[in-house]
Amino acid sequence: MSAEAAVHPTYGNWRRPRRPGLGPFGLIGTFGVFGGLVVALLVSLISLRAALGVLVPLIFLLVPLMIRTQDGRNLYQLLALRIGWLRRKAKGSHTYVSGPLSARPGGRFRPPGLLANVTMQEGHDAYDRAFGVLHHKGRGLYTIVLACEPDGGSLVDPDQVDVWVAAWGEWLARLSHEPQLRGAAVIVETAPDPGTRLANEVLPRIRDDAPAAARAVMEEVVERYPSTSSEMHTYIALTYGVPAARGRDHNDVLTDLAIRIPGLLAGLVGAGGGAAMPLSAERIAEIVRVAYDPAVAGDVLNVRAQHGATGLDWDDAGPAATVETVSAYQHDSGVSRTWLLTLAPRGTVRSSVLRGLLEAAPGTRRKRVALLYRPIDPATSARIVESDRRAAQFMASSGRGMVQARAASEVRAAEQTAAEEASGAGLVEFSLMLTVTVDSASQLADAAVTVRNLQAASRLSLRPADRMQAAAFTCTLPVGVLPWEHTLIPQELQEAL
Template sequence: MKHEPRTYGGWRQRRGVGLLGLDTTATFTALGAAMGVVLIAAVVPGLLPYLLPPVALGAALGLVRVGGEPPARLAWARWRWWWGSRRGHTRYRAGVVVDHPRAFQLPGVLAPLTLLSAEDGYGGRYGVVWDRRQGLLTATLRVVPASTWLADRNDADGWVASWGGWLAGLGHLPAVRWVSVTVDTAPEPGSTLAESVGRALDPSAPERARQIMGELVATAPAAAADVDTRVSITFDPKVSPTGSTELTGAVAELGRVLDGLASALGGCGVAVLGRATAAEIAGIVRTAFDPHARGEVNRLLAGADADDALTWCDAGPIGAVEYTGHYEHDGGTSVSWAWHEPPRQNVHSNVLARLVAPGPYPKRVTLQYRPLPAAAASRVLQQEVNAAAFRAQFRRRTGRDETARDSWDAARARQAAAEEAAGAGVCLVSLYTTVTVTDPAELPRATAQVEAAADNAKIRLRRLWGSQAAGFATTLPCGIYPAELSRRLVH
């Protein structure tokens, strides 16, 4: 008997009670403005000809869509970018020969971060990225995933179910703010293989054999890839059960949470290698800013004194310049995208395989999960169901027909509420992708390759115009969450 492969779904964009593509706030603002125009027209009809032009302009700026965004929002973003560029916020230069404790501060949204080294309770140490502005702590677990292509279908289904249960469990850990799963791939620089072969090669071996080994080492990097998978967990001590805001106690609480989360990950199709050390986190950030340093960083981390090989001062770039469509930094140029729309249909367990697969350019793909507290998840989903019913009632009152997408969205909202009532968790999901090239001339080819892989994964990506530095930082194990950044007041 032939069995069809299992499919998965459940993604749905949060909509609220917005009408005509607007969010909730904009919808009520537009309705209030319309009621104001009606009242003015009834009381002072002579003002109506003067009100219609600004009202029409405001409607055009708010209702028309350019690339999925209203022109008013695009104009505001352009103005903020111009103002930031004029003030020098898009450029960074490190003071290499400056005797100052902040000379090596990282650029942009990474500036408030610092790197700590903590004891894991088992005789080892691990790295913690501390956000000094918000008080958040981020630790990273190094994992090795199993391939779903080589696994039995039942095993793959079990891994997906366990991963769903792992995410659902986060709803009962209020201190866990969000989780970032990153697959970091790059062509193997060849230094590790060359050093290994060089140590093993017998000086008395025949010249022809030595020549063949040299040719193999020279050609191997074109076919090999360096793949690193990690799970970064951001912890908020202020809402932890202990309520400890003192740094030492907060890090100790984070360590206890990591023990439980790491043990539960074992059933999700990954092997947990352990917690990333401070030197490994600094090395990841360093190679992201300078792709040419990958071989040297790998050599340092493989040495005997790996724990002290790299520090936070070594992680940052010497210089970086952000443009609207790309980000230039030490030895590389990067482009970042965000998840614009998830797959509209059910997908297989390996839907992201093409997107995260190694390619000819260094690439990082990050999936971020922000779990909703278990107590709030049912309320949020019920609000989504009520919002879908409100939009359906509005269409009936205005004589508009229901579209296929409206029907699908309402069904998804009811399905999510029913699944949550049966014990499922609810997460806000986003995806970010960054590709880096060492030759700017290769940038068009690299961007085309990533966008083609996203299309193969049935995902719509949107280039982060004007937010390239933030997108670049999001794919690093530093606990950056763009949705949280957008809510902060920028001074």
């Protein structure tokens, strides 16, 4: 008999898109370098002093493009971020007050910031299940939210985990073929169990004639169990873009989205998503309400358990007051801080690389991990992988020593990516955002230490979303806010920088 060694699949080969242009300058900086040199040469034919007068300002303009942070931002982008924060603070837009006593019309508790112009609608799919649709006015974006209960990897064979990962990769690849899909977000939210769900399930079932000992045991279980347990929810937000020029009304959009939901849910179930279903407008409003005011989580569960529904409307899902600072976002009964991904795990990783990051963190009120996906159509994917492949081959042929060894590794990775794309794999840009909510600002330091430990275990590199905490907090909610759709500078221009 011969024994075969168990082979555990590994993953990785994530590649950051290469910036066009010369070195750290980017495309715009490269045009500036060559254009400035040409102008300086022409001016030097007239006067050497005039040529120096052209070169000196050019150098001062190009040096900030050369100095970049770990995540690729140059000094101009950092300066624009600080100027935008100072402008918001001078205008008072870093604070928000709503409700009957505020100056806002209507006296409702509408969500703030990027959700101020969002409206909610509701439709029904082929199985007559209600699903909410968030309409982002002015941008022609519609978002549906799906909920699932993943099976988890405990006591599961590695072969089954490998099948789930492959099915999840296939589901992501299918997103690039979804008509008009702009992006997707997978949000995993964890929080300490308030105990109301267990109490609502157990206490009403205790009979009046039950023995005193049995009654005491059940009551003690209900009282003590929630202190050591946590709740976990997984949401998938899919955002579609419908151009206004087509003149389609909302009913046509709802019908189109209702047709797609069963196929999307079937793919999630096959990828280990467990029971999957669309979220109604009321459930989406409840999620947003609890995110802004974590103290009402138990009340929401109690009302839903007793009456079957809360009746919460989208216009009342927002906070009563918020204050944004450089490094935190205070909202009703919680204070949050958000971190952004700067570097994905390098090398090969296993399927459990994010398990510690997704589990409940002690000492926090709520924690949300948002994985943002931007599908790329097949034609653009082929162009990107071929461009990376040529660039890697050029670097390998022009380098020496250790640089050449690293370039050779880049060539192997680029060749593998090109082969997988040619065989039908999809190309998806992804990022990660992490939001931690605590009870008071004094607990943020401990939360930061917890996040540092979690990112080290997951081999991630994160940085705080300073001076944009409010917008980053909104991006981690299952409401379809895609960061690249809400920037003042177009995505193409940002890539050129």
